[in-house]
Amino acid sequence: MQLKFTKMHGCGNDYIYFNCLEEELPNPEDLAITLSDRHFGIGGDGIVLICKSDIADAKMRMFNMDGSEGKMCGNAIRCVGKYLYDHRIIHKEEILIDTLSGVKKLRLYIKDNLVDSVQVDMGRAEFAPHKIPVTLDGDKIINQETMIGDQSYHITCVSMGNPHCVVFMEDIEPIQIEELGPIFEHAPIFPERVNTEFIKVINENTLEMRVWERGSGETLACGTGACAAAVAAVENGFCKKGEDIKVKLLGGELIINYTDETVLMTGNAQKVFEGVIDIVDGGIKIAN
Ligand SMILES: N[C@@H](CCC[C@H](N)C(=O)O)C(=O)O
Numbered sequence: 001m002q003l004k005f006t007k008m009h010g011c012g013n014d015y016i017y018f019n020c021l022e023e024e025l026p027n028p029e030d031l032a033i034t035l036s037d038r039h040f041g042i043g044g045d046g047i048v049l050i051c052k053s054d055i056a057d058a059k060m061r062m063f064n065m066d067g068s069e070g071k072m073c074g075n076a077i078r079c080v081g082k083y084l085y086d087h088r089i090i091h092k093e094e095i096l097i098d099t100l101s102g103v104k105k106l107r108l109y110i111k112d113n114l115v116d117s118v119q120v121d122m123g124r125a126e127f128a129p130h131k132i133p134v135t136l137d138g139d140k141i142i143n144q145e146t147m148i149g150d151q152s153y154h155i156t157c158v159s160m161g162n163p164h165c166v167v168f169m170e171d172i173e174p175i176q177i178e179e180l181g182p183i184f185e186h187a188p189i190f191p192e193r194v195n196t197e198f199i200k201v202i203n204e205n206t207l208e209m210r211v212w213e214r215g216s217g218e219t220l221a222c223g224t225g226a227c228a229a230a231v232a233a234v235e236n237g238f239c240k241k242g243e244d245i246k247v248k249l250l251g252g253e254l255i256i257n258y259t260d261e262t263v264l265m266t267g268n269a270q271k272v273f274e275g276v277i278d279i280v281d282g283g284i285k286i287a288n
Pocket residue numbers: 013064069070071072073074075076162163195213214215216219221222223224225
């Protein structure tokens with residue numbers, strides 16, 4: 001069986017995209033693990049399926065590198081918009097994409113007939129613990145001193161459709177994220193695991209971020225994570241509501257604007273290459 005794919009990234013957060021409007025993808029959980037492998041597969045932070053929707057222009061499903069399904073992906077949804085427009089599947093600059101965390105509105109910015117960047121209306125940030133699978137008490141977890149592993153951290157928990165734990169630090173460059181990330185991801189207070197953002201505040205409009213994503217490890221960027229970081233920065237008094245906040249990530253920059261009504265995220269979307277894989281018994285091979 002042969003499958004066509006497109007490799008795309010937003011700020012270096014790279015996924016392998018499948019057009020499931022045209023082809024069916026068997027077993028996406030297993031394929032995500034095999035294809036994401038950077039040595040024996042195509043290489044990526046996971047896979048993304050572009051599917052048919054009855055309530056929006058398309059539906060996005062995304063799977064992390066470990067095969068777990070994410071409810072939302074900020075960097076991938078911009079690439080889905082680019083895929084649909086650049087392949088002339090849709091012909092408008094405002095589109096709706098259905099996700100496991102609801103329908104999101106995208107505004108596509110076009111250059112030379114191709115999508116260059118995208119603004120996504122990510123919807124409201126949530127703070128209530130029942131939306132974030134933590135077992136701490138209280139309505140909001142903002143700057144709450146909490147034991148993670150054998151150390152105490154001030155954490156702020158935000159759901160952008162998927163769960164985030166934001167930690168502000170003096171410096172993020174020297175952190176041993178390969179050790180620290182899994183301790184947060186698997187902390188017992190997060191029974192569904194968590195994405196963790198380590199943030200340095202540069203000034204009231206700029207944050208620097210490193211992220212450890214549940215299911216994928218350290219990535220060069222996380223769109224929902226950048227939104228959670230900006231929301232947490234406002235709630236902690238570092239930034240202001242309604243102002244553009246630049247989030248500098250290892251793979252690029254995102255602009256986030258958090259208001260009482262919604263969170264807007266703007267950033268790039270880029271195609272890397274296209275290809276075809278053969279799904280064969282016992283594995284995959286790249287077709288000639
Ligand atoms: N990279 C993403 C988020 C992907 C899903 C996440 N790892 C989860 O399991 O919740 C983004 O850009 O938002």
